[in-house]
Amino acid sequence: MIDRRLLENIDWFLVGLLLLNSLFGALIIYSSSHYLPGNYALRQLIWIAASLIALFLFLVVDYKVLLTYSTYFYGALMLVLVLMLFTGTSIAGAKSWIRISSFQVQPSELAKIALILVLAHFFSERKTSYISSGTAVLGFGLTAVPFILVACQPDLGTAMCFLPLLLGALIMAGLRRKAVVVMAIVCLLAGIAGWNLALKDYQKKRLTTVVFPGKDPQGAGYHILQSKIAIGSGGLFGKGFKKGTQSQLRFLPARHTDFVFSVVGEELGFIGVVAALLLCYLFVSRIFRSAGKSRDRAGVYLVYLVGTIVTFQILVNVSMVIGLFPIVGIPLPLFSYGGSSLLANYLGVSLVLNVKMRRFVNI
Template sequence: MLFFALVITASAGMLSLASTNIDFFWRQLVWYALAFTLILCAGFIDWKWVLSQTWFRFGVYGISVAMLLLSQFQSASIRGTKSWILFAGIQFEPVEIAKLGLIFVLAGFFSRKHISAWQTGNIFLSFVYAALPAVLALLHPDFGSSMVLLLIWAGFLLIEGINRKRFLAGFACAILAFAALWVFVLKDYQKDRLTGFLFPTRDPFGANYNVIQSKIAIGAAGFLGKGFGQGTQSQLHFLPEAQTDFIFAAFVEEWGLLGGTFVILTFFAIVYRLIVIGIRAQDNYSKFIVLGTALVFTIHFFINVGSNMGVMPVTGITLPFFSYGGSSVLTIAVLISIIERIKLESR
């Protein structure tokens, strides 16, 4: 069920890319070919042994942090951020590898510290693991990815079963930290983007332009949509980033409420299946890996679809295995490959 749900998600994303930008379609096809090859080879890779090696877990994490740091010093920026590294003619996002490394490290940490994870010192140490790449991502500036990394950490605490008082105390600290970021770090345009959904009619040609065009695309779709290649907002390039941040709006415009509902239900099916696999996992480490992957899908889904519909701030978060992007596709493929191996061992 999980594999077929991913195939459906990828197919829907490819359908949207074929309509809006055929060049992105062919590039994404290569990434999907690599991704599904990796997933299908899951039975031949002893992921349990690989992930049991501390050097591997921290190696992936350390490399991602080093690349996030390195990207700060590159001269070129893309769309105003330095979130990409160019290597051998290929652009990739270090923050996607950071999500992978963070899940590996936190899964290992909480599975070893299962009994004492409620201790303040252990909670703080786990926070440091998340905060380091999150701060580096914020400096790009990439507020959305920074937020995702911290939400993954918070999700791990909930999975671990942290008591309510400690979680609320941590939540209060998070609010204070965000207030400090708001005052001392975030630029005016970032503040405008984060608060734009609260004031949808403000600055329609500036901070709120993307959201307004997205809402027009979704609102004009109707039940069955305008048809393949007939979406006016995306085809006439009124809708920005129709292949990444706003691919859901571009898809719904052409396939309507029916198509949008189908995509939403498919994502729900993926998350549901991941939760079931996580619950059935034979050991805590496997459980944390699977549920950590479910967290990535859930966080990305709600932020991306919510921002496309104008009920969440626009932070540049994409839909996993749906939006264009090789870094994201391969990161998800590695996690799904591990999960397929966990499924085999749980039977």
């Protein structure tokens, strides 16, 4: 079923970057959790292997086919998200997990892939150079549904990741200046309304502590401060692998998940930070550059949207751990421990590879 010519067209360089990032991440996970029960590093390696298999299995199906059925994926996942509001397993206060036998998955991560597919599907059908308001409204609606559902879990971090997908799709579709201004105003109004109506107290507190981290060092500002101490104390060369005091003595919160980047900063120093960010940048730029290698508009959207969501998560996570952004619980793609997020990212890359390797194929 899968043509040998297709295999030859797989972007092995991108696959290489993907693995390099993941293994770098697994190494840091090992450093920050080897003294904890639970074998996090090993489990992450297993997840990497499983995700890699999923990536290749996903390649078998032509993305055209995937797009055709995208509305069903989307619909099914939205249904799951609705059901989860009532039955989800609560972890850290958010009902964002479902338990299948002994392991948990986060459907909201997979919803990202579904939204990418469905946005690409609908946006690629409109073939004008600039976007029509009908498409914009449709895109807005498609994004709003998972956003609201996930925000209600409540998992604001993951919910936020849906927004750049809409923005990316709009940009790629050709957004007029006027529309940008209107959107900015709408965002501002939504922000004000959200602050007053939707945000919970702890979320407000997190936002204010980004501005004043020293104000409450024992409370919400504690995590940010400890993370900055970890990174800052690393200096140029870092304290050495497995030798970060902030991480090894557990001053740093969520060391193997959301704050894995702080461990890089503390143990490997500025050199390590530059290396990690360089790897990330190469990874996302490779994805973005693949957009032009698509045979059709739908492929362009797929690639571009995958690039957007990965980039968004990297930028937000790093800003978060250095205190530029509120702590919203967005993991660092490929680095942070977590199977669902890893799988979602691998499937995203799988989409990119899918588009890229089928660019010369005539159907």
